[in-house]
Amino acid sequence: MKALTREYAARIREYLEPEFAVAESEIQFTIPPNRRYGDLSTTLPFVLAKRMQKKPIEIGRRMVSILSGRFAPMAEVSLAGGGFLNFTLDRRHFLRYLLDTRERRPAARDKRIVVEHTSINPNKAAHIGHLRNACLGDTLARSLKYLGYPVEVQNYIDDTGIQVADVVWGLLHMLRMSPEEICRIDDPAALLWELYAKVSRHLSADPESEKARNRVHQAIEERREPEYGVADWISSRVLEDHIRVMASIGIRYDLLVRERDIIELDFFARAARIMEQKGILYASSDPEKQGCKVIHYRHEDLEKVVIRSNGTATYIAKDLAYTFWKVGRFSEEFPFREFCRYDDGRVVLTTDFRGGDETRDFGPAQRVFNVIDVRQSYLQNIIAQVLEDLDPDGAGGHPFVHFSYEMVALTPRCVRELELPLSAEDENKPWIEVSGRKGIAVKASDLIEQLTVRSREEVDKRNPDLDESSRQDIAVQIAVGALRYFMIKFNARAVIAFDFKDALAFEGDTGPYLQYTLVRLNSILRKLDREAETFVRTDTDPTRLEPAESAEFFDLLLQLADGDNRIESALENQDLSGIANHAFALCQAFNRYYHGYPVVNEPDPMLRSLRIQLLLLVRERLGRLLWLMGIPVPTRM
RNA sequence: GCUCCCGUAGCUCAACGGACAGAGCAACUGACUUCUAAUCAGUAGGCUGGGGGUUCGAUUCCCUCCGGGAGCGCCA
Structure with missing residues (x-):
């Protein structure tokens, strides 16, 4: 249809040219709300009215008399509503055109696109909030593919975060399970669903256990057993469960990127060097942020801490490193290995710092879509700003898109139906935020x-x-x-x-x-x-x-x-x-x-x-x- | 306090700045000896939160107020 309307616009411009100076791009067609207004409509008389200091209706009348009967596919021209120029298509011609182009698809394009979606913390089963993310992400990826772009779908696995430590601590110290027993759990995602909520309640009530959890977290980071092995086993099994659930509703991934590998390969240090060279990342002069390295977020005039005064990196650092890798800001590559296969044999790759024998057949992306809910806007906006600062006059528009969407919440009635606790305060809210941590989902x-x-x-x-x-x-x-x-x-x-x-x-x-x-x-x-x-x-x-x-x-x-x-x-x-x-x-x-x-x-x-x-x-x-x-x-x- | 988002029929939602603001659900009335009734036709239901402005034209853009939500950490 686009090809068709473009052709019509060109013809109309040509016929009108002796009397009206119109650019082809000004002739935009819409489909009018009712067939009695014809099949295609343009507001050209309104557009020209101001420029020509004339009434739209006069311009429209003149256009009708110029265009009437001029070329066959636009069988009839009429004026309505004070300046809408309405065209009725030659029915036979239009039907033939649609039949002949029936299987035509948009032409292939060469701009490589990475879509990141799902990205569920691998410490519990997926919930409805994650489903919204994955469904949007998958439809986004399919739409881009349909429009002709090469697309790679990535799923980011935050396997080193505190939430994994929460459930590892819960298994080892609350349930007092041995690593061998843990490896025999047959549905870890479901078990951890309950456990995670229980652990969260326990931790917020008892500061001592929080310290113990922190020791577990440290052990995981330092790759000490049994914590590290348990964390690795859990996050892999839970991830498999997420992949299986998503596959059951037709959602697939090409590549899993594990946070652990970003850390082990020290990708952030490379990203930090690039940002420091450009002055994007710098030592703060704010006394409260003494010794910290920060990025200035212009829109709100805030300094976001990226490297703490003790030299460790904050959450956004990994995201920056990951994004830099996605768009090819540095040349280092992950090792890849097979993680699992779908029923039809298609392979899901995973990064693995320990090495792998698979190659990833997809270069750096020219554009990245991060499907993440709106609550992450602050950090996502900072990443977008950084990428634009690195390439201020970059061709081809914004390389980084936060594909934002609102959260899923539960109605109070729904929470009651699930027999979950509902405070008097929540009772009067329009909705209750979904939370894996609280088990409200x-x-x-x-x-x-x-x-x-x-x-x-x-x-x-x-x-x-x-x-x-x-x-x-x-x-x-x-x-x-x-x-x-x-x-x-x-x-x-x-x-x-x-x-x-x-x-x-x-x-x-x-x-x-x-x-x-x-x-x-x-x-x-x-x-x-x-x-x-x-x-x-x-x-x-x-x-x-x-x-x-x-x-x-x-x-x-x-x-x-x-x-x-x-x-x-x-x-x-x-x-x-x-x-x-x-x-x-x-x-x-x-x-x-x-x-x-x-x-x-x-x-x-x-x-x-x-x-x-x-x-x-x-x-x-x-x-x-x-x-x-x-x-x-x-x-x- | 600062930043962002939302407010449309009883409920859930539509409407590239365009033509009389449309659907679904719920309610009511009808249509199955007919290519599938998970469907279709019809009735009823609206000061598009309030007030200004811009425009030939505002649900849509701008300002303001009211109401609701989210984000603003050397957590992740």
């Missing part, structure tokens, strides 16, 4: 399980003829569809106040609605068997459609044609909900159409062919949108 695996059980009930009701395993497969696909759509459909800047009632819904604005739409569409095309595809080439005449059908028919075509614009603007706005909204609107329009007009049973061959062509176009587009969101398409439901 819905575990990802539990939510997926509940969704599967719920969808299984519906599947059983509707498909009694299917065997057990087919019904279960479908139930799982529907559960995944419901979950992934739910995590994408909200504006990224909106807090999701999680509630089981909304999340377990399968009707209306939900993933299953989209799935159902495509399943039905597919089942019609299946009735036509292989014959269906041949209709792409059939010469049809859409002017044969009755006006009511024609309006709906072209409504759908215009929405389809606008798809890539919607994907691009979702990325520009850093808000993927646009993709979900677009898919939902498309399904609504299709379901309405489908309800009114038979396809297979239509006796008139021309109408039948037209409707089949529409179905093929919707299938192509909708299938793509569902793929972008990671929503599977069952064979029936």
